[in-house]
Amino acid sequence: MLHNLSVGELAERLNARQISSVELTRHYLARIDRFGATLNALISLTAERALADAAQADLRLARGERGPLLGIPIIHKDIFCTDGVRTSCGSRMLDNFIAPYDATVVTRLKEAGVVMLGKANMDEFAMGSSNETSYYGPVRNPWNTRKVPGGSSGGSAAAAAARLAPLTTGTDTGGSIRQPAALTGITGVKPTYGRVSRYGMIAFASSLDQAGVFARSVADAAPALQAMAGFDARDSTSVDVPVPDYTAGLQKPLKGLKIGILREFFEGLEARNAALIHDALKVYQELGAQTLEVSLPHLPASVPTYYVVAPAECSSNLSRFDGVRYGYRCENPKDLMDLYKRSRGEGFGAEVKRRIMTGTYVLSAGYFDAYYLKAQKVRRLITDDFRAAFTQVDLLIGPTTPTPAFDIGAKIDDPVTMYLNDIYTIGANLAGLPGMSLPCGFVDGLPMGLQLIGPHFSEDRLLCAGHGYQSATDWHTRAPKGYE
Amino acid sequence: MSLTRQDVEKIAHLARLSITEEEMPGYVGSLSSIVSFVDDLSRMQTGDVEPMAHPLEGQHQRLRADVVTESDNHEKYQAIAPSIASGLYVVPRVIE
Numbered sequence: 001m002l003h004n005l006s007v008g009e010l011a012e013r014l015n016a017r018q019i020s021s022v023e024l025t026r027h028y029l030a031r032i033d034r035f036g037a038t039l040n041a042l043i044s045l046t047a048e049r050a051l052a053d054a055a056q057a058d059l060r061l062a063r064g065e066r067g068p069l070l071g072i073p074i075i076h077k078d079i080f081c082t083d084g085v086r087t088s089c090g091s092r093m094l095d096n097f098i099a100p101y102d103a104t105v106v107t108r109l110k111e112a113g114v115v116m117l118g119k120a121n122m123d124e125f126a127m128g129s130s131n132e133t134s135y136y137g138p139v140r141n142p143w144n145t146r147k148v149p150g151g152s153s154g155g156s157a158a159a160a161a162a163r164l165a166p167l168t169t170g171t172d173t174g175g176s177i178r179q180p181a182a183l184t185g186i187t188g189v190k191p192t193y194g195r196v197s198r199y200g201m202i203a204f205a206s207s208l209d210q211a212g213v214f215a216r217s218v219a220d221a222a223p224a225l226q227a228m229a230g231f232d233a234r235d236s237t238s239v240d241v242p243v244p245d246y247t248a249g250l251q252k253p254l255k256g257l258k259i260g261i262l263r264e265f266f267e268g269l270e271a272r273n274a275a276l277i278h279d280a281l282k283v284y285q286e287l288g289a290q291t292l293e294v295s296l297p298h299l300p301a302s303v304p305t306y307y308v309v310a311p312a313e314c315s316s317n318l319s320r321f322d323g324v325r326y327g328y329r330c331e332n333p334k335d336l337m338d339l340y341k342r343s344r345g346e347g348f349g350a351e352v353k354r355r356i357m358t359g360t361y362v363l364s365a366g367y368f369d370a371y372y373l374k375a376q377k378v379r380r381l382i383t384d385d386f387r388a389a390f391t392q393v394d395l396l397i398g399p400t401t402p403t404p405a406f407d408i409g410a411k412i413d414d415p416v417t418m419y420l421n422d423i424y425t426i427g428a429n430l431a432g433l434p435g436m437s438l439p440c441g442f443v444d445g446l447p448m449g450l451q452l453i454g455p456h457f458s459e460d461r462l463l464c465a466g467h468g469y470q471s472a473t474d475w476h477t478r479a480p481k482g483y484e
Numbered sequence: 485m486s487l488t489r490q491d492v493e494k495i496a497h498l499a500r501l502s503i504t505e506e507e508m509p510g511y512v513g514s515l516s517s518i519v520s521f522v523d524d525l526s527r528m529q530t531g532d533v534e535p536m537a538h539p540l541e542g543q544h545q546r547l548r549a550d551v552v553t554e555s556d557n558h559e560k561y562q563a564i565a566p567s568i569a570s571g572l573y574v575v576p577r578v579i580e
Contacts, residue, residue, distance in 0.1 A: 100560050193539045207538055236546055237538075304522040315499060322500070324573050329566040335576050337500070345502030353501055354511065357492070358518050360499040374525050376535030383536060415514050416521045432539025456540065 002027045003163035004484065007072060007220040010166060014061060014071040021054040021061070021071030025115050028073045032117065032164050035483070039140050041149075041159040043078045044086050045118040053115045060113060068223035068247070070113030075165045077156045078119035079126055080106050080211075081200040089202045090122040090134040090152075093321050093328045093347035103200025104232045105169060105211050112227040117165055121155030124349045125318065126173055126204040128152050129421040131180070132412050133351040140408070141184060142480040143446055147405035150180030150421075153214070157184040160214040162483045167215050167224050171201060173208045174306050175400075175425025178437040181214055182400035182449025185439040187466065187476060188214050189221050192456045193432030194239035196225075197232030205313035206237070208306075208429045217476050218438070218466035222246040225459065241457055249460040250467040255288030257465060260393035264299045265424055269399060273448060276441040277399050280450045283472050284397075284465075294393060296385035301378050302427045307419055308362050308375035309430070314352075315359025321347065354415060383431040390455045395465055399424055400437040400449035428453050436462050439475040447475075486516045 002010070002024060013019045029047050036042055050073070057071035081087050081099035083106075088094045102110070110116075123133045131139040131154025139154040141147040142162040149158040153170030157180030160168045170177040172190035181188025189212045196211040203209060211228060215221035226247065231240040261281065266274055281291050323329035323343025330346050333339035348356070362371035389396060402423060411418045428435040433453050440450035450469070454462045470476050492512050496503045503511055558571060567574040 096564075098564055100557070100564065194543075233546075233548070237543070239540065239543070301525065301528060304525050307518065308522050308525065319500075323566065324575055325561075326564050326566075333576050336578050338502075339576055340500040341502035344500055345504075348501070350507075350510075353503075354514055354518065356499050356501065357495045357511065357515055358522075360495050361487075361491075361515070361519065362522070364495070364498065370526055371522065373535050374528075374530065375522075376537060377530035377533045378525055378528055380533050380536035381530065383539065414517075416517055419521070430539065 001484070003031060004479070006217060007068070007166050007215065007223065010072060011068050011070070015066050017061065021057040021115055022051060024071065025050050025054040025073055025117070028117055028165055035162055035164060038145060039142060039158050039162055040137050041121055041139050041155040041162065041164060042075065042118045043088055043090065043121050043136050043155070046085055046116055049085070050115050050117050057113050057115060067113055069109065069227060072114050072167060073117050073165045074109060074114040075117050075120045075156060075159050075168045076106060077122050077153050077168070077170045079122060079171055079202045080169060081202070082106055082116065082119065085119065087119065087202070088135070090124040090136060091348065091352070092135045095135065095328065097327050101200060104197035104234065105201065105228050108227050109224070114167070120153070120159055120168060123152035123154065125202070125314070125352050126152040126171055126176055127314070127351050127355050129175070129179055129418055130411065131155060132408060133349055135349060138408050141405050142483050143185065144405065146407055147446065148183065148408050150183035150405065152176040154180050156214050157181055157186060157188065160184070160186050160216065161480060163479065166220060167213060169211065170214055171209055171211050172429065173205050174310060174429050175422040177212045177214065178400050178425050178435055178449065178451060179421060181437040183405040183447065185447030185475070185478060185480070186214055186216055187218055187221055187439070188212065188437045189225055190428065190435045191225065191229060191459055192434045194237055195434070195457065195459065196228045197235040197238050199232055199234040203317040205310040206317060207313060208310060217470055218463050219250060222250060222463055244460045246460055246463050249464050252464045253288065254284065254465060254468045257289040257395065258393040259284055259289050259291045260294035260389055260396045261291055262396050262398040263293050263295045265398035269402065272443050273399055273403065276443070276448050277397070277450060280440045280469065281397065283469055287468050287472060292393065294389045294396065296382070296389060296427070298378065298381040298385050299427050302382055302430055303419060303423055305375045305378045305382065305430060306422070306426045307358070308371050309379065311355040311359035312363050312372050313359070315356045315363065318352070318356055351415070379430050382427055386427070386431045386433060394461060396453040398451050400451040404443045404446035404448055424451060432456060434459050434462055436466055438466050438469060439478070441475055487512060487519060
């Protein structure tokens with residue numbers, strides 16, 4: 001079946017003209033038609049445009065052009081501006097927003113020849129860990145449709161796991177790629193802060209946001225990351241560091257790789273979940289890696305630190321949504337203040353408003369030092385812990401999430417309980433480090449993820465380690481029942 | 485640490501968010517719970533550590549030459565505006 005082929009196999013067949021991009025696109029559009037409503041993974045479907053883009057890709061192929069992504073379908077998280085196509089960010093605030101330009105991520109992947117099938121559902125403004133805060137309704141996990149797929153990139157993760165597209169894009173501010181990848185049994189990569197341009201990516205927390213990719217394997221993710229990564233003058237936080245050849249680097253042997261087991265991640269971790277990680281460690285040892293325990297003593301403070309820094313930054317970023325230039329405007333505003341307050345009060349959902357208000361509070365006069373400045377100091381302590389650990393080891397390993405996917409509705413009423421889902425992922429965002437989640441087994445029939453974290457700009461090392469694990473195991477080849 | 489209704493009203497005003505009467509108790513509760521959760525930070529020893537605003541060391545705001553590089557796309561960008569007149573964004577009267 002076409003949708004079970006790897007990106008590499010699809011590219012081979014496209015390059016050999018055995019299949020056309022139009023055929024491939026039709027195949028995935030048919031799957032979206034069949035499964036889309038059940039999973040609610042997409043906010044916008046761009047079928048006509050996709051077929052037109054696929055025809056273009058076929059022309060390029062006919063002219064002799066070749067490439068690892070030429071003609072390959074993709075779904076973009078609805079946080080990336082796509083010219084002429086609604087970009088809602090999962091919010092009523094942008095339900096009517098037709099983006100007037102493409103995000104750099106979109107442009108670069110387009111140049112590489114991908115075919116956009118549509119825009120993926122997501123937690124509103126990327127704030128959430130379950131894809132339940134979306135204005136467009138929750139996304140369902142294809143492994144069990146009563147369960148959440150994780151968030152905020154829940155639609156992208158569910159779509160990739162359900163084989164609605166071979167590649168999907170996401171963003172990760174506190175774990176929003178890695179966590180849903182873990183809960184849906186796929187591979188999710190969050191690059192180093194500054195590795196991928198944020199131009200055209202609707203901002204949530206500017207010092208934490210990063211764009212990344214979902215795929216069914218590291219080998220599939222590598223060419224996508226290759227296309228996305230690299231300096232962009234239009235993003236003032238983009239870092240001018242050369243991009244290595246991620247695909248060429250995948251096969252490097254892992255002998256001698258030093259992997260640090262994060263002690264703090266295992267405290268309180270349920271035995272069955274810990275067992276999966278220990279099994280993965282054995283695989284790495286068999287591949288020649290050395291493992292040793294490391295401690296990051298300030299890491300337990302990462303969740304409260306994040307929930308000061310991220311809301312503070314979001315309160316600033318979301319102040320641009322004011323009903324004046326684009327997006328939702330309330331009806332019959334009495335005056336300017338009423339225009340602002342009701343456009344924002346009606347346009348934003350509850351979690352977004354909670355975070356804007358938390359941010360406003362921690363930045364307000366009298367509280368700034370106690371909360372925001374304090375959180376920034378703790379952020380440095382956490383980052384220093386990671387730096388110290390990386391003087392002893394090449395990579396860090398641990399679980400991605402404390403539990404497998406939970407029921408839709410189970411945690412939505414208590415924000416703090418929901419926030420604790422990010423307990424293992426947030427540290428990497430605070431320190432700007434690259435991280436990846438790989439499927440590593442099942443608990444109660446639901447997927448669990450193994451997390452790898454590397455030093456800044458070590459994506460090649462991470463991908464290589466991930467590929468090594470996937471060459472020795474087959475968790476990443478499993479499909480949810482009914483989606484094979 | 486509990487926030488009062490007045491606290492939440494003040495914050496909502498600063499954030500330019502309208503909160504309805506029905507919604508208010510919910511936000512007072514959830515914001516109090518979030519603030520209590522992050523209050524743990526105030527008990528941590530941080531000494532004279534420098535606050536960290538940016539995750540990567542040694543980054544500076546990149547500068548460029550002061551020349552025009554953008555083109556005028558105002559028609560395209562204003563096509564999606566709620567209310568436009570003569571190329572200007574229209575809002576309720578501000579000055580009496």
